[in-house]
Amino acid sequence: METDFINAKKLIEQARKILLSMHERMDGDDGGSLLAFTHFLESQDKQVTAVIKYGVPEALKFLPGSGKIQDSVPQPNNYDLLITFGCSNKERSGLDEIVSLDIPSINIDHHPDNTFFGKVNLVDKTKSSVAELVYDFFNFCQWPITQDIAACLLTGIITDTGSFMHANTQSSTLMAAADLMHKGARTNKITRHTFKNKKPQVLKAWARAMENSRFDPSSRIISAAITEEDLLDLGELPKSAFEGFVETLNTMPEARFALFIRQDGAVIKGSLRSDTHKDVDVSKIARLFGGGGHKLAAGFSLNGKISRKLSGELQIS
Ligand SMILES: [Mn+2]
Known part of the structure; x- marks a missing residue:
């Protein structure tokens, strides 16, 4: 150097x-x-x-x-x-x-x-x-x-x-x-x-994303999503509204990593976080979707739509 x-x-x-x-x-x-x-x-x-x-x-x-x-x-x-x-x-x-x-x-x-x-x-x-x-x-x-x-x-x-x-x-x-x-x-x-700059509508948006979160005990992945319908419902949000959200998801000790996806126009933005002791390289997962980043913090964006099935389950198309 x-x-x-x-x-x-x-x-x-x-x-x-x-x-x-x-x-x-x-x-x-x-x-x-x-x-x-x-x-x-x-x-x-x-x-x-x-x-x-x-x-x-x-x-x-x-x-x-x-x-x-x-x-x-x-x-x-x-x-x-x-x-x-x-x-x-x-x-x-x-x-x-x-x-x-x-x-x-x-x-x-x-x-x-x-x-x-x-x-x-x-x-x-x-x-x-x-x-x-x-x-x-x-x-x-x-x-x-x-x-x-x-x-x-x-x-x-x-x-x-x-x-x-x-x-x-x-x-x-x-x-x-x-x-x-x-x-x-x-x-x-x-x-x-x-960090301490959350407006009320941003806290509401976090609440919605949190509500949409689920932990899968077999894969030990915690994931959350924000769909277009959620965004319409939440009204205008600053671009940075969800900054830090995936880190909060990742505070669950049982989860091997956290995944947060959100609709942004025609694009799905994804972010992934993990921790050293969890021994997962999330940048490898991000790369599968054309993204990149660090071992413990990575992201991707891909064209597509997140939708909610009648059962309430989320899917990507
Ligand atoms: Mn940096």
């Missing part, structure tokens, strides 16, 4: 106009990491453009610098370096302008299915989060971590570890978090915005 860090640092020092992007639909980890870079690069008088498909979700607008993020690439031919966060491949950005961009790139990720598409690849699947990897990189480069950068990176660590509850939390993760707090980031502010 040290050589990769040196090479990444060189590329950044040489570049003047830098484009930052991540996978579509901003999350706390890759979004926080991207903003940490934005703050540092701007302090170095680089020209920085930050683009994320679908922009910034409500819950992450508290992140310093989030107002700078755009949802499309303003001048596709005007950059000399691309840095991506949490993209296994360029397509994950969801932005054609980035997929077709032919300039040097730094690929920063911790997904095990990363394709190493960058000129330099900072990819470490053992890291709790991209933010922890970025924290290591900043320290390696001896770049200053300001209070704003600390807040962005700690948000990445907290969201990807489920507030330090998931198995990816290591002693290095906690040491990084402690140092980021020491530099001015606040865990309670971050959890307030990212």
